[in-house]
Amino acid sequence: MSREFGTEVVPPIHRVHPCTRSQSSPEKTGALLGAPALRRTLIDVPKVKNVARASDGQRLVLFRFPEQADFSPEALDFLKAQSAELVPFTINLDYDYWTSDEILHSVLPVELADRSPSGFAAVGHIAHLNLNAEYLPYKRLIGQVILDKNPSIRTVVNKLDTIDTQFRVFKMELLAGEPDYVVEHSESACRFKFDFTEVYWNSRLHTEHGRLIEQFNAQDVVADVFAGVGPFAIPAAKKGCGVLANDLNPNSHKYLVHNIEDNKVTKLVRASCEDGRDFIRTVFNRVWDDPLPPVAPPKLSKSQQKEKRRERKTSRPPSPQAPPAPRRKRITQLVMNLPDTAILFLDAFRGVLSPDNAGDRDLCGVYDRSSLPMIHCYCFTRELEPDKAETDIRQRVEEQIGHPIAHEVGLHLVRSVAPNKDMYCISFRLPYEVAYAC
Ligand SMILES: C[S@@+](CC[C@H](N)C(=O)[O-])C[C@H]1O[C@@H](n2cnc3c(N)ncnc32)[C@H](O)[C@@H]1O
Structure with missing residues (x-):
């Protein structure tokens, strides 16, 4: 399988037989998924389930091999015994499927693709990058991919070289998203x-x-x-x-x-x-x-609060209190x-x-x-x-x-x-x- 996004992976599928919708039961699908003869034959692509639906609603069990010739005789015998039919099926692994690292790895020039520029510090809704010079020609592309791939990010900025030395404020440029720099950030359980x-x-x-x-x-x-x-x-x-x-x-x-x-x-x-x-x-x-x-006194426990209420109701003198x-x-x-x-x-x-x-x-x-x-x-x-x-x-x-x-x-x-x-x-x-x- 190629790592390029948008590439189509074309594994064959097994259509549960006979192929009317009512008969492709979950039980039959389960029998195929659990069969020892097919264990190493099922599709193994991250984030892709091994059962899909065909356009006619049929349950499809996805296999990893593109050709029938790649299946073991044992697997083919089992499928035959189950009256199963092998048909081709296409999975589109598009932009939504790939991670930002994988996308950038695929679109950046080869000499830049080995190191990932997609790391950033999150400050509220802002992704803050510090791109090395060689990535600057691709900064907007990198910014857009980071924006697309991180739902909590609305603004992507890159740190510029200039720094206000007195107040340690970074100058930054907007790479993607909204020019909104007022953030709400949580740290140590505070806002x-x-x-x-x-x-x-x-x-x-x-x-x-x-x-x-x-x-x-x-x-x-x-x-x-x-x-x-x-x-x-x-x-x-x-x-x-x-x-x-x-x-x-x-x-x-x-x-x-x-x-x-x-x-x-x-x-x-x-x-x-x-x-x-x-x-x-x-x-x-x-x-x-x-x-x-x-220092504020520790909060009273439930039983202490109860005791206090009782003291107030009865005319009992309150228990001695520690001096403030x-x-x-x-x-x-x-x-x-x-x-x-x-x-x-x-x-x-x-x-x-x-x-x-x-x-x-x-x-x-x-x-x-x-x-x-x-x-x-x-x-x-x-x-x-x-x-x-x-x-x-x-x-x-x-x-x-x-x-x-x-x-x-x-x-x-x-x-x-x-x-x-x-x-x-x-x-x-x-x-x-x-x-x-x-
Ligand atoms: C490195 S930041 C640390 C801020 C914060 N304590 C933290 O840990 O994130 C240093 C802070 O010192 C402030 N600062 C710079 N020069 C100062 C000065 N002469 N007197 C008081 N504050 C100053 C800056 O505005 C900045 O907010």
């Missing part, structure tokens, strides 16, 4: 709406977002310095964390605010639109001055996902809790050596061996904060972004000497 041409979003970070959120617990207060439209901030708040989410891009901020409301976490997330350095310098003071709500939890005024986690330059912002932590920056707030009352926040800072390195990558990243971090990092240091390889470039997340506890530096 995110944004204009893909105006803000940063990378669906490939899904696992990384989940990995970090998993490390947070409901009591945490998270400060997200480069929050984008909220893929760390909003799921963390859904977990119960208090969150301060910041992004300098006004469009990211706009959608961040929308997503906070849409996901019903307004009580727990505060959004700001500032430079990351200013945010780091002021966020500790802000949480001190205006603490976040306490205090509002949260201490940041416990800081997220910095701007891998190109986040390390360069780390010097903003020098003296951030010292009186010079904190004024007369008694921050040392809540931040001691063991309760300083964990910092999760993303970065790139061109060192591809893990040991060398760690040395390189640690050196740059320590240079920037002006102190060795020793406590609870963890390094996680996020992904390889280019053949000679890896993305990492370094996590460490903010050193006391840095936070209180004069």
Whole structure:
């Protein structure tokens, strides 16, 4: 069988005999399908059933051989004993049948057909491609095939070389479908709406977002310095964390605010639109001055609710209640996902809790050596061996904060972004000497 789409496969068929519709019973068809003598003779083409209907309604059992001569004597004897008749039958394997890979393999020039250009990142209804130069002459064809073959996709775009370096927004061109770039995308059981041409979003970070959120617990207060439209901030708040989410891009901020409301976490997330350095310098003071709500108490079990109702009905005094939890005024986690330059912002932590920056707030009352926040800072390195990558990243971090990092240091390889470039997340506890530096 040829792999080209539109090719006709012409296997012979068996028409259940005698050939009047009423007599081609399911039982008789079943007997043929289950016969050991025909086991290796039935058609074996992916997605093609081995029973079809002829135009007159007859049930047709499809075989794999084009010629009667290809059948084994045993199979032919069995068919004869069943008074079965072999007739030709045509199956059209058309555009609908083939996968996008198979179609592109068939229509692209031979030298391009081996590698598949049909892979894409799905962002809501948008398929986002990053085509290599040699595929560009065929970009519209590739876009159309992807559009046709993926029912949830309405828009196909290709990333262009130019990138807005400040806000990490990709320039893109439309290859196929509607020019509609406002998407609704689900991640970590939250809904995110944004204009893909105006803000940063990378669906490939899904696992990384989940990995970090998993490390947070409901009591945490998270400060997200480069929050984008909220893929760390909003799921963390859904977990119960208090969150301060910041992004300098006004469009990211706009959608961040929308997503906070849409996901019903307004009580727990505060959004700001500032430079990351200013945010780091002021966020500790802000949480001190205006603490976040306490962690919501766990929901009562059915039996506890019943007990409460009973207490209300009778004049029984209510069972003693735990005192209300205090509002949260201490940041416990800081997220910095701007891998190109986040390390360069780390010097903003020098003296951030010292009186010079904190004024007369008694921050040392809540931040001691063991309760300083964990910092999760993303970065790139061109060192591809893990040991060398760690040395390189640690050196740059320590240079920037002006102190060795020793406590609870963890390094996680996020992904390889280019053949000679890896993305990492370094996590460490903010050193006391840095936070209180004069
Ligand atoms: C790599 S994206 C990460 C977004 C989001 N946290 C995520 O994981 O998808 C970095 C974000 O930092 C924002 N950004 C860039 N420079 C900034 C700055 N100086 N201060 C604050 N945010 C900045 C960009 O607008 C962008 O949304």
